[in-house]
Amino acid sequence: MKRRAGQRGVALLLVMWLIALLAALVGAFALIARTEHLQGRVLVRGLVAENAARAGIEYALTRVAATDPRQQWLPDGRTHRWRYSGAHIEVKIVDENGKIDLNQADITLLTEFIRGAGSDPRQAATLAAAILDWRDPDSLSQPAGGGEDGDYASAGLPYGSKDAEFESVAELEQVLGFSPALYAKLAPHLTVFSGRVRPDPAFASAEVLDAMGMNGAEVVASRQRWDPSSGLPAPTLSDGSLVGGSSGTYSIESRARLADRREAVVRAVVRAGSSMPGAAYTPLRWQAGD
Template sequence: MDRSQRGAALITVLMIVAIVVVIAVNMTGRLQLQLQRQQNLQQQQQAFWYAMGAEHFARVLLSRSLSGQETVNLEQDWAQSGASFVVTDGNIAGEITDLQACFNLNALQQPGQRGTSGRIEQTAAQRSFIRLLELAATDLSMPAEYLMARVHDWLDEDSLLSTAGSAEEDDYAALQFPYYTANSLMVSVSELRQMLDITPADLQMLLPYVCVLPENTQYQLNINTLTEDTAILLAALVPQLTEADAIDMIAERPENGFNSIDELLALPQLAGIEMADDVKALLTVKSSYFQLLATTSYLESGFVLTSIFRVDDENTVRVLARRFGGQG
């Protein structure tokens, strides 16, 4: 073999070695990526199971806290905020809130009754929602009556406009990116984002005071789990009550809450105010619906779980809904 042939053979061998090295590096990189992906999945799965453990703990805590109790109040164990537990290579934190200390948007599905004059009269929940908007959302991008009507038409089963300023399927179908109204109960507060002309600013004003109870059209406000920040809900329900007086009433509430609605009605802030029966019917000292927001971590992975519970008359706690990835 002459010198030129030996040089060609050497070049060929070097090319083959170079190709093998490139392939080996590529395979090694893919293997490392697969290993990292598998590790991330394992960590995420462990964080998920930590969250499910938090949910189970919350169910047990609710059941024990409410067993034999005639009222639901913020001095009970379930209401203690800031709970955090260190676990192997991670952390579990959770907070339980009462979903009957906020306005259930699904209650707006109920139609008003026809009055003696022949006109449809708004329900107590609808009137309360409008007043809540007037008190808490003074910069709302539309009249409060319009927003109430749009939520109602989003929830009701027909495709007919309920009143002026409302919006139904035809209005949504005419948008640049058309879609239809749900025509069913809401499952998340985030559905407000889909309603016609609601702005992000509108949503931010509403979020501290509204919630959604799955498959439930009732509005029951627990006066024992309101805080001074949410006392505005009481002022919205009783039109003659000012927000300042509502805050005072919550501040003066007994440590373990009111034992009955009559104790609330006896407060001086309500002296001289004649509360309608349909308004009184919306006040309660007990709650059946609660929400857990659990945040967990494991090594470099995190997980957020939102669970909604219902406590029945036998004190059995049932999970109604779960949402992964936080609130919204």
């Protein structure tokens, strides 16, 4: 009897351990399932926010091309707000004509622009010369210094001057003397798509306008006070109107925020029109996320 009682006790203990093990397994599976559900939800909401931000880019292109002044968005950097499928969307659109073209700007404009970003005058002149040396086909350094193959070798860089035009603004990080911090300040105001020696003041930022010898803050304030739908004439400068002709190539930043505070941002450079059937624009640069 005692042996049977002992066997029953052992069996009961084993059953209890088995129940505890099964309960732990069920709990673990439930936790994994919940975690995967939450991860899936986060991913889905992220995709919803990103698609809403992309919709902001699509919508901005329709508004900037509108012929009715009451509907038209000016591509001068001001913030435009829109609601789409429950999402709050903020869009900034800038015509590339308002930026400094790395392949066309002269050394004076480049020097003043770099100086305005915090460089001292001598350093700014050297950096501007390095941009010209990067894009020109010869191996002669600029009078202000610049950077040709020997200068890159002396700096320990495994490459030399490109001696060809910039293909993207990002190439500026490779130019001799440009730090990541300085590049981050300059990049939003630069382009390789305008083909202009001098930016169009109708779309230029305050930083670019300052480099052009204008009062950037005053010009931007005057420009943004004007409402195209008011019927009033556009503000003017001594050398022309503050309403320029659109190039059809734009930098667009679209930021979407959902009701649950999920956010997504898409930054792109696009050209209106496309050779692809059904496409409204040609993407030249695309960045999703900060």
